[in-house]
Amino acid sequence: MAEAKALTPRATDFSAWYNELIARAQLADYSPVRGCMVIRPNGYAIWEQMQRALDQMFKDTGHQNAYFPLFIPQSFLSREAEHIEGFAPELAVVTHGGGKELEEPLVIRPTSETIIYSMYAKWIQSYRDLPVLINQWANVVRWEMRTRLFLRTTEFLWQEGHTAHATESEAEEETLRMLGVYRTFMEEWMAMPVVTGRKTDSERFAGALRTYSCEALMQDNKALQAGTSHNLGQNFSRAFEVTFQTASGDLDHVWNTSWGVSTRLVGALIMAHGDDAGLICPPRLAQYQVVIVPIYRSDEERATVLDTAERTRKELAAAGIRVHLDARDGMKPGAKYYEWEGRGVPMRLEIGPRDVASGTAVLARRTGGKKESLALAGLGPALVAAMEAMQREMLEGARARREANSLRGATKDQFLARLESGGGFIYAGFCGRGECEAEIKEQTKATIRVLPDAEFRSPQVPDTCMWCGGPSVTEAVWARAY
RNA sequence: CGGGGUGUGGCGCAGUCCGGUAGCGCGCCUGCUUUGGGAGCAGGAGGUCCCGGGUUCGAAUCCCGGCGCCCCGACCA
Structure with a gap:
């Protein structure tokens, strides 16, 4: 199941x-x-x-x-x-x-x-x-x-x-x-x-x-x-x-x-x-940046937990956070976790009887890591800081992944091998001729994505065309593309 | 437009070979019990079996003709 x-x-x-x-x-x-x-x-x-x-x-x-x-x-x-x-x-x-x-x-x-x-x-x-x-x-x-x-x-x-x-x-x-x-x-x-x-x-x-x-x-x-x-x-x-x-x-x-x-x-x-659990939305773009999931058993617990959850929601909203309290009844907390994870909500707060008693909430980040118990007092600023960190880490992570999947100064053989072994961006010299470009596209389905701007160019721009061996006029970035 | 596949409750499928009047899982509705990582039990609603013709006492099933959708190739943010 x-x-x-x-x-x-x-x-x-x-x-x-x-x-x-x-x-x-x-x-x-x-x-x-x-x-x-x-x-x-x-x-x-x-x-x-x-x-x-x-x-x-x-x-x-x-x-x-x-x-x-x-x-x-x-x-x-x-x-x-x-x-x-x-x-x-x-x-x-x-x-x-x-x-x-x-x-x-x-x-x-x-x-x-x-x-x-x-x-x-x-x-x-x-x-x-x-x-x-x-x-x-x-x-x-x-x-x-x-x-x-x-x-x-x-x-x-x-x-x-x-x-x-x-x-x-x-x-x-x-x-x-x-x-x-x-x-x-x-x-x-x-x-x-x-x-x-x-x-x-x-x-x-x-x-x-x-x-x-x-x-x-x-x-x-x-x-x-x-x-x-x-x-x-x-x-x-x-x-x-x-x-x-x-x-x-x-x-x-x-x-x-x-x-x-x-x-x-x-x-x-x-x-x-996205990951295998669903979307991961960076905090700055998320419709809901924080979702609060209340946890309770009895009707009494429900009342006190929802009361705390609602006060927390108001506080976070006042701190400028886009927050949603998921008070749906008859749905187990776990089911809610999966649903909000699928939708990519960056931060989830779990508030149960134990949290109410200790004045805390459990924070789970969509990007992973251990759940963390945070004091309800000062929660707004703490979450704002956590989201700023997440926003930054997501960019850094994606950038590291891109660099790990970029090959620079590729020869023709390396170019062909890389396309077969996973793809990514391939930087190489280009003679500037449409014939070369078309032939590469036809034979490999890879296209020149861009002739990169200076800041993306390799420290050493190749002086020959990766494909025909003629003089290179510029560096190009190839990839198979959507 | 070429090659391949597929049409059956909302979704995913079985049933088709070998005709006998439709079933399973999920979802949905009601009630009770549940709730710190996808709840359980009980009851219930819901289907022109893609369309049209034919064969037959009888067609989801066999025959003929259409149509839709999906995947792969030629176009593209």
Whole structure:
């Protein structure tokens, strides 16, 4: 019976473990429509926490939220040649409305560059109107062939920032600033270390000049692209005639950026931190940071224990902790432990008759270690400190795991061997030729995740291409990826 | 769209070969006893057996035709 209640172990079947965890923690469910998912309250709560943190970071960097429509005239997509080419196969198209066939089909946005820059064309006249710094929280639709809950679904939620600038260097600065914001969010909130860098042309966003991304390593040693930031150059401003008059009176096209992260981050969180007992949510993102489980036998015990538990709950809430008292009757404490562990709650407080008598509570950390008895007096600050420590340790642990699963300066043989023996990030020299990149992808299914930013580069960058032996122009990070 | 699998109470399955009118586990409801790591007992609710046709006295089961879903390959945050 115990077996039936446990998740498939991560080590046995990572993908089964992932799916079962989501079902068990009630994060999401499959929808009647193929490839779509229903985000259940427990899953949505995580997304809300992410939104809250990111939204504040966007505001702090000068951005405002706005909302653009779901429907885009089909002709808009084809204005930017590379863009339409990139998205054509995965578009959902509306051909009928109000019982009639539409004169022009409407595309359901796969992303909003076209509709947004068509509006910017109206709003921007002068360099005094720049920069325009707008973000929107929205759903988008991409008709994917193979889907997985959170990681790739036909419809997903995300934010997309779209900015317009007077110069290329300002646009580049913005692109990198937002990449940095993502990195900070992933490290500081998700406790998930990432490698940042530039994408190769083959992995570049359709219509962008340059694409940068944050790449995270999951516990099965596959890479996950967790966030992207694009310098769009003047590709869209030319297509949509977004022009402005410069201080010297010339007419110029604006320089655009766009950047986004999606509900995929929930999947990243699961795969970065989950264990065989379920999700492990870092304290800063947890809907409930602390759950109190009362323990009692008789009705009298129940009354006194619940009284103490409720007073403790109020105290912790007053200390700014997101706390929940699980007072459900007719459920054994052990069953509650398993349930909250599955949902990833960082801290559990057990309060029973013995604790009431001694003015203590038992603390269990989701990340493991011995249970600990803490005095009820001063519990708030103690838990805040414990959570800060957990947040830090989770990041450090994940970073250590990533480094342990990164191979630097790989030769071709080492590269091939590593892919077979577990994967992870593989750093090696790269000649920069698309032919090499494509051949590697075809033969090994490994792709260049990024050309890493300076701080992630190896101390000694290889001078030959790992694959063809030609001169290396840069170091690249390869991995098999989601 | 190719290759493989599978459709039976909410979920997971048995029953199909060899036709006889549907069962098990979990979950759910009620009651009592329980509660410091997934409770026990008793009673109970719940099923067009994917759909359509055919064979037969009789079809979850046999035959024909559809459809859905899952896994593997070509696309992708």
